[in-house]
Amino acid sequence: KAWLEAVTFLEELGVSGFASGLTPFQTANMLAILGLCKMPTPEEMAIWIAAHPDKGAWHQLVDLGFVADNSTTNMRAAFLAYHRFLDQHLSSGDQALLHFSPIFSEHFLCKTKRW
Numbered sequence: 001k002a003w004l005e006a007v008t009f010l011e012e013l014g015v016s017g018f019a020s021g022l023t024p025f026q027t028a029n030m031l032a033i034l035g036l037c038k039m040p041t042p043e044e045m046a047i048w049i050a051a052h053p054d055k056g057a058w059h060q061l062v063d064l065g066f067v068a069d070n071s072t073t074n075m076r077a078a079f080l081a082y083h084r085f086l087d088q089h090l091s092s093g094d095q096a097l098l099h100f101s102p103i104f105s106e107h108f109l110c111k112t113k114r115w
Helices: 003-012 022-033 042-050 056-063 072-089 092-098 102-112
Strands: none
Touching: 003 022, 003 042, 022 102, 042 056, 042 072, 042 102, 056 072, 056 102, 072 102
């Protein structure tokens, strides 16, 4: 099952706490890490971020200057540019150490403001 399908499945279960937000997102991330669904593609992660303007990844892409306006299309492009930048500039050793993936890229965005 694709990662975005896993997020949607969890949201549609009707279980309290899983209807929206970070809980189904993080649960799907763990399912992917455990190999129970596919890892998210950069495009899938971009779709999720663009659909959640109230979350940290959206705000950090704006704060870091990756997006000129807050449109969904530009936000998706901004995450893809950011993820590709990391992919091109992290060494293969660093990528292995960090378990580099779209999950890492999104998570790192959410922590950037704290630095």
